[in-house]
Amino acid sequence: MIQSQDIFTLTSQKQFDKLALKVFRFQYQNNKVYREFCDFLKTNPQEVKTIQQIPFLPIQFFKSHQVISSSETIQETFTSSGTTGMITSKHLVTDISLYEQSFRNAFSEFFGNIEDYVVLALLPSYLERDGSSLIYMVNDLIERSNNEHSGFCLNNYDELISKLVSLDNSGENVLLIGVTYALLDLIEKQNFQLKNTIIMETGGMKGKRKEIIREELHATLSKGFGVQNIHSEYGMTELLSQAYSFGNGIFECPNWMQILIRDTEDALSYVDSGKTGGINVIDLANINSCSFIATQDLGKKHPNNSFEVLGRFDNSDIRGCNLLVL
Incomplete structure (x- = not known):
């Protein structure tokens, strides 16, 4: 069983990777929506050895499915903002602590x-x-x-x-x-x-x-x-963690959150530091929902793991935090 102290006491990339793989296996077993998505991609959990091999659930699933990895009672339901008539995301939180x-x-x-x-x-x-x-x-x-x-x-x-x-x-x-x-x-x-x-x-x-x-x-x-x-x-409705910028739009993550930049032409591969692509978020605090989310944001990552948000894939659905469209 993964404890909260395992998440919030991480101090190294090695520890992060090890816990991320453990969380991935837990969510594959306990999250019906995520498991079906992984199976659709023909992902064998036993063959996933690095965080780059973990499937990232498209954020749109929070609008159409109950993305949950726990059978506990739902304590809070967070919803995204949206204009009248727009389908909004729902994040079901079973452990608000x-x-x-x-x-x-x-x-x-x-x-x-x-x-x-x-x-x-x-x-x-x-x-x-x-x-x-x-x-x-x-x-x-x-x-x-x-x-x-x-x-x-x-x-x-x-x-x-x-x-x-x-x-x-x-x-x-x-x-x-x-x-x-x-x-x-x-x-x-x-x-x-x-x-x-x-x-x-x-x-x-x-x-x-x-x-x-x-x-x-x-x-x-x-x-x-x-x-x-x-x-x-x-931050966003579908996450339980936030990154912060002290200026110039350069964001840094807490130790239990990381960003990967996916190729805009191939969602299952990644681009190098400094190149623009789609932002994938690993949020290990989101253990009872899904910790691996492919957002609709465009960004680029720097060698020190900081990152920038540069816009969105589709400006027809502008909402949430820090979604400044180019």
Whole structure:
């Protein structure tokens, strides 16, 4: 049986590979949808010896199937955002503590103690619907920051502007997490010069604005907030882990998450570092669902395992986190 401590204490590539293969065999045995997909590809689990040989389930399966590797009771159902009438993804979570351990450990690894921050969240389109995994995470971070000033802001921009300026001027460490279009709305109302605030965009225009490339977006946000770098979060409904960027769109994964870049012409082979392809995600925290997901995002990986998100295969279905279409 795979324990949570096996996932969140990984320290080497060798350990990661060994656990990934163990998770693959577990999910092949216990996930009916994933097993049928592997069998369709004529994958013999006994012959899978490297992570590159593991089949990656196309993310679209979360829209049409129950992708689950556990018989336990479902504790949370996370759903993707989408326009009216669009079929959305459903992520059935049987052990919410795995998600909590994943995002808490990752935040601590990348940003330090949550209690050192005032956490402000500008996520109107997420707050206006049920089932957002991002809202679940941010709400937990707000509560654990244990700061009276932390909280969500819906459309009360004037109040947020006043609070942001006051907190920044008083020397507080502030983390403002915002959906892209709302951050742009905010800097159209106020030109900031922030010195103690991290701006983290979670991507997505949600149909409110025209999609723009990351370089242009970050230049606009940097100027508007008066900060040098714009941080980013890369996550999605179907995962239980996130990658983070400290600027320039270069993302890093926590130790239990990795990215592979598949060939756009041959989904079962991979391209070298520096070349563009489809993003495959290994998320070992997602043990009770599927840890091996082929996303619709385009990206490229660097030799140090960091990566960039460059766009999407199909811009007819724009949703989720950090999906900035070229």
